[in-house]
Amino acid sequence: MELQYADDNALVALWEEDLQGILSAFAKASKQLGLAINIKKTQILHQPPPNSSTPVLPPNISIDNIRLENVDYFPYLGSLLSSKAVIDDEIHHRLSCASGAFSRLRKRVFENLDLQAKTKILVYKAVVLPTLLYGSEAWTTYSRHLKALEAYHQRSLRKILRISWEDRHTNTSVLEEADIPTITATIAQNQLRWTGHVIRMPDSRLPKQVLYSQLVKGKRAPGGQKKRYKDNIKTNLKKCHIDLKAWEDMATDRATWRNLVREGAALYNDDLCHAAQDKRRLRKERATTKQVQPKLPTTTFPCPHCTRIIGSRIGLYAHLKTHKDQEGGQSYSTTSDRR
Numbered sequence: 001m002e003l004q005y006a007d008d009n010a011l012v013a014l015w016e017e018d019l020q021g022i023l024s025a026f027a028k029a030s031k032q033l034g035l036a037i038n039i040k041k042t043q044i045l046h047q048p049p050p051n052s053s054t055p056v057l058p059p060n061i062s063i064d065n066i067r068l069e070n071v072d073y074f075p076y077l078g079s080l081l082s083s084k085a086v087i088d089d090e091i092h093h094r095l096s097c098a099s100g101a102f103s104r105l106r107k108r109v110f111e112n113l114d115l116q117a118k119t120k121i122l123v124y125k126a127v128v129l130p131t132l133l134y135g136s137e138a139w140t141t142y143s144r145h146l147k148a149l150e151a152y153h154q155r156s157l158r159k160i161l162r163i164s165w166e167d168r169h170t171n172t173s174v175l176e177e178a179d180i181p182t183i184t185a186t187i188a189q190n191q192l193r194w195t196g197h198v199i200r201m202p203d204s205r206l207p208k209q210v211l212y213s214q215l216v217k218g219k220r221a222p223g224g225q226k227k228r229y230k231d232n233i234k235t236n237l238k239k240c241h242i243d244l245k246a247w248e249d250m251a252t253d254r255a256t257w258r259n260l261v262r263e264g265a266a267l268y269n270d271d272l273c274h275a276a277q278d279k280r281r282l283r284k285e286r287a288t289t290k291q292v293q294p295k296l297p298t299t300t301f302p303c304p305h306c307t308r309i310i311g312s313r314i315g316l317y318a319h320l321k322t323h324k325d326q327e328g329g330q331s332y333s334t335t336s337d338r339r
Contacts, residue, residue: 098132137194189265240264
């Protein structure tokens with residue numbers, strides 16, 4: 001398989017021999033057209049099968065007897081592709097790029113006292129957010145990814161609105177003041193909109209074939225499963241209150257699907273804010289109604305001849321001996337009533 005975009009080319013194969021053959025034919029065709037392949041920028045990314053019991057050696061691919069470098073990840077069209085087929089490195093890369101974009105506009109825009117907060121938010125939505133969420137339509141996100149993105153989102157908004165931690169503003173109140181949704185709802189909206197585009201593509205298009213394709217051989221390992229992109233889409237449909245049985249038919253109409261996704265993402269954002277408020281309220285209630293642990297009952301020994309209460313049996317015998325000495329040697333029997 002060959003993926004081309006401008007002067008970037010990505011060659012994909014299942015086996016090492018097939019990749020070597022495709023790359024050799026590609027290099028030969030390039031020479032005939034007077035083009036040269038940059039060996040230093042040409043790298044091999046090997047994605048071994050998951051849950052493989054035996055270690056897999058990296059492939060040995062070469063061009064003109066020059067072996068190409070094997071890497072764990074490399075950037076392609078602005079995104080980081082990983083050998084483990086996860087987006088952890090991509091999330092870190094997106095956070096770094098967004099931080100750079102924010103820093104370049106810090107003094108001129110975000111710390112400019114002559115600009116209104118509304119204007120700063122518009123610049124943030126136009127420059128920083130697209131940088132942060134570039135390629136999020138194809139992400140398979142876990143909770144750790146969303147937490148990292150939400151944390152950066154909150155830090156940026158608090159800097160723009162000049163809210164410090166001493167003001168004790170909740171995350172929900174910051175979003176309401178900025179009039180901007182959560183990152184989680186935004187990613188869900190982007191993914192559902194992209195899925196609608198894929199549904200409307202002809203069957204011959206590669207994205208649609210990948211979305212509906214399934215492996216002929218193999219089975220998933222027992223236990224906790226890795227999340228698939230289809231699982232992500234199904235979760236987003238449920239969170240956005242979209243019918244799981246009729247969504248493909250509704251996605252064929254672009255205007256209808258766009259409105260449905262926008263309304264569903266707004267409902268999802270409201271649910272997230274209400275859930276955060278309820279969680280904070282319950283936490284406050286537990287803190288205010290926290291009962292002091294009752295003290296364990298202690299064993300005491302009351303004196304049968306006076307109102308004194310002795311804390312130990314030995315002390316009681318000593319106290320009774322005092323009574324005996326005071327009253328002329330009269331003996332007393334001891335009791336050990338426990339309270």
